[in-house]
Structures are given as C-alpha cells and as structure tokens.
Amino acid sequence: KGWTAFATFSGQPIHENADKLSLMLFGNGHLWLPDCEARSSAAHAFSSVIQKELNRETLCHNTLLVDGRSQRFPGRRLELVDFDAQPGAQRLTIADLEGRLYPGVRQMRTLIARPGWVLDFYQALSDTAHDYAWMTHVDAEPAGGSLTHWAQTALPAKAPWSYLREPQRASAPTGACWEAFTREGHTLRVELTSDGPVEVVRCGFPRDDTPHPATLPMRLVECRRPAAWFLAVYRFAPTAAPSLDVEVRPAGTEQWEIRTREGGLDSKHRVPRLPSRP
Secondary structure, eight states: OOEEEEEOOOOOOTTOOSOTTOEEEEETTEEEEOOOOOBOOSSSGGGSHHIIIIITSGGGSSSEEETTBOOOOOSSOOEEEEEEEETTEEEEEEEETTOOSBTTBEEEEEEEEOSSEEEEEEEEEEEEEEEEEEEEEOSSEEEEESOOOOEEOOOOSSTTGGGOEEEEEEEETTSEEEEEEEETTEEEEEEEEESSOEEEEEEEEESBSSSSOOEEEEEEEEEEEEEEEEEEEEEEOOTTSOOOEEEEEEOSSSEEEEEEEETTEEEEEEEEOOOSOO
16 A cells, blocks of 8 residues: 655666656556556567657656657666665665766656655756756546646657647646546545746557557646756645645755645655756
C-alpha cells in the first residue's frame, strides 16, 4: 500500500532509450506514472515504425524535454548526488551536472517518499533561455483540476509529436496548478508549483499503433527561461480536497528548503541546489 518511486540515471548502451532522469511511480497496488510505450501490431515489434518514431524518444518518459528535442545519449552514467533511506522519508537526488543530455543545460531531480506523499523536485539551469517541458503520463482517468480555460492547440506535425492526440493548452500565471486522476476507487492528486508562469498542455499518448488508439493522459508543463524548477507532490486525496500549502526558498547557496503544510502539520526538507557552474 505504500509508495515505490523508480528513477533512472543509467548509462547502459544496450537498447538505450532517451529516458534519463525519468520517474515511474507506484502506489496502492498500481503503477500510476508509467514508462510509456505504444504497442506495435508489426510481427517484429522492435523494428516497427512506431518503435523508431515514438517509443525510443524522450516524449515517452516522465522527465524534462528541452527545446522539443529528445535527449542525447550521455555516454556514461549520470551523477548520483544523494541517497538516504531513513525510515519514514527515503530520499534520492540524481543529476546531469555537465549538460550531457542537452548541451549547456544542467539538470537535477530530487525525490522524497513519505507515507503520505511523494515529493518530486526538478531543477534545470542554463546560461541562455530554453523551452522546458516537464512531462508526466498517468495511467488513470482525469477527474478534475484547477485549470478550466482550455483551448485547442497545435503541436509539431512531425514524429514523435504527430502521435499525440487532441492537444489542448491552458495557462497557469502563478506557476501553480493541480489535477486529480482516479482508478479503481483511488484518487491520485498531482499538485505542481513552479518558479514562474507556466503553460500546461494536456493530450493523449497512444496505447498502440492502430488508427484510433485508446490513450493515456499526458501532461506537459512548459516555460521558457534560462533557469526553472518544478515541484510536484503526489498523494492520495479526494478531488475536492484542499491543496497543500507549499513553499520553496533558498537555504544558503547549496540547498533549497521545501516546506509543506497539511492539516496544520508542517514538514520541512533541505534538498541540494543545482550549482551555478559545473
């Protein structure tokens, strides 16, 4: 009934995907945030068109997309910055401190798993502005959220973008929004905060290569600036539950302090801060 979070910073070249710093999240008997792949109808699925055009791309994974392009292969394992498995709060920080995935862009992801929720803090930093898209795929049914003014939007016409279904866009001027998803009597709330305004794209990720496939809900949280962070809190709570009170502030030059408040109870965590230089 607890949480299990899977994250990768692998450097294995065998059947390698552009999936570094990605997350899969399991809780209450279900894999809520899966590592996506559309099933192929080809006799040899590994050589199929959809395998080449979609399934090996960064767009399939719960990680950060930069400038709309898939990650480069890093050539070796990325950095394990921190790991602590204390009872009640397991922590992991992994990073690309040298910009091997995207030239000039350094990234760091911290996960903290507690009995009541999982905290996911993603940082990106560059000397120049980039288009950042924090991505997640949810194997459940959408059940409402804070954003209501959705409008149809266009995505790039070429693969892998052409596989995504019915894209819509909404703005979150404060950088904060939430959405709930339900499956078999459980409701997962994804509560997101960023350090500036963001736009959210919701669309469907195809489950297979048929002409009219069933889809998984996919979300891209987008912004354009040199540096950005995205803080997501995953928890089981009713759709109508009040949002968590969340605050992120610097704690010196090497750490952030993340505070959450729920029902009058405060929780504070110090997490590594992505350094300004390698």
